[in-house]
Amino acid sequence: MKNPPALEQLIDSLRCLPGVGPKSAQRMAYYLLQRDRQGASGLALSLNNALQVVDHCKLCNTFSEQAICPLCESAQRDKTVLCVVEMPTDLIMLENTRAYTGMYFVLMGRLSPLDGIGPKEIHLDKLIKRANDGIVTEVILATNYTVEGDATAHYISELLRARGIKVSRIARGMPMGGEIEYVDTGTLAQAMLERRSVFK
Amino acid sequence: MKNPPALEQLIDSLRCLPGVGPKSAQRMAYYLLQRDRQGASGLALSLNNALQVVDHCKLCNTFSEQAICPLCESAQRDKTVLCVVEMPTDLIMLENTRAYTGMYFVLMGRLSPLDGIGPKEIHLDKLIKRANDGIVTEVILATNYTVEGDATAHYISELLRARGIKVSRIARGMPMGGEIEYVDTGTLAQAMLERRSVFK
Numbered sequence: 001m002k003n004p005p006a007l008e009q010l011i012d013s014l015r016c017l018p019g020v021g022p023k024s025a026q027r028m029a030y031y032l033l034q035r036d037r038q039g040a041s042g043l044a045l046s047l048n049n050a051l052q053v054v055d056h057c058k059l060c061n062t063f064s065e066q067a068i069c070p071l072c073e074s075a076q077r078d079k080t081v082l083c084v085v086e087m088p089t090d091l092i093m094l095e096n097t098r099a100y101t102g103m104y105f106v107l108m109g110r111l112s113p114l115d116g117i118g119p120k121e122i123h124l125d126k127l128i129k130r131a132n133d134g135i136v137t138e139v140i141l142a143t144n145y146t147v148e149g150d151a152t153a154h155y156i157s158e159l160l161r162a163r164g165i166k167v168s169r170i171a172r173g174m175p176m177g178g179e180i181e182y183v184d185t186g187t188l189a190q191a192m193l194e195r196r197s198v199f200k
Numbered sequence: 201m202k203n204p205p206a207l208e209q210l211i212d213s214l215r216c217l218p219g220v221g222p223k224s225a226q227r228m229a230y231y232l233l234q235r236d237r238q239g240a241s242g243l244a245l246s247l248n249n250a251l252q253v254v255d256h257c258k259l260c261n262t263f264s265e266q267a268i269c270p271l272c273e274s275a276q277r278d279k280t281v282l283c284v285v286e287m288p289t290d291l292i293m294l295e296n297t298r299a300y301t302g303m304y305f306v307l308m309g310r311l312s313p314l315d316g317i318g319p320k321e322i323h324l325d326k327l328i329k330r331a332n333d334g335i336v337t338e339v340i341l342a343t344n345y346t347v348e349g350d351a352t353a354h355y356i357s358e359l360l361r362a363r364g365i366k367v368s369r370i371a372r373g374m375p376m377g378g379e380i381e382y383v384d385t386g387t388l389a390q391a392m393l394e395r396r397s398v399f400k
Contacts, residue, residue: 001295004265006253013246016239018231031218033254034308039216040247046213047244053206054233065204095201108234
């Protein structure tokens, strides 16, 4: 005894979503068919539309509906600095600070050999070509301060150093509004090590 | 600064799935567009197909591709008993036991006023009509032994008793292979209360 074929097919298809196993897929399928048929047909439409129009920007590799994304095409940006981030969300976060006016490169991931993500999967050849365009003078590594993000930054910095490109990494230290009593010891130790002179 | 419109639209559409908030929806959308475009287009296809061909069986209310599902149409089934379950999964589980040969009615939920699920949402009018067809002589309530499943069974039994229909509830007690030492006290207390005579 099983569900009807079209329903089994839907349950199976829902499993392509990350973190969705057989039980949740079945729950989702039941829910959609029973309570949100409109949402389901909207989802099908959005999937097809996104697959058709969303691709990667040829320059910065982020998701874009144009071959070159609006940010890369903008004449207002400083073309001499290139900031490397892991995901489009990181780019959006940095843009929201309004503290950076240069260009970006989005890795779409981080080095993670256990998950089968190596230099090829995070488009390092494309990054090297981009950094070597003769205009870029500094590459800022803004990958996460996790073990994997750190390893990725280290790997990229070695590649770029071999090509004589100036490389920097975003600073670590106390968060704004942070109290010493509540910050974790790793961050505090780093803030101590990387202390800066108050008078120049 | 935001994602491209088609991507934002996809993230928004993914939120129709139960238990998916803005962060997971974004993660899912990124994953599909970056690593599983084939899965995404398969999902769109399955959604459209299921929406088109899957509806509820007119008799038992379960998901079916026919107006009357194969189980309700079968000549081999005992038409005099009607087993009421919450979800199609429960029906499948019961069928897999091969211990029951009667008919079913699937509520597609349980009474849960806090979630806005009342008698209408679980199709009780359809159930009453079905149980009153003149052929059914016993209704077996096989809703879950949770607070809500129990309340649902109680509510249905009152409705049916008013119409003079025989109603029973699946038994509670020790699970097969269960050891008294490890079973929960509620189950054990119930097994003691509902003990049966060994000699008839």
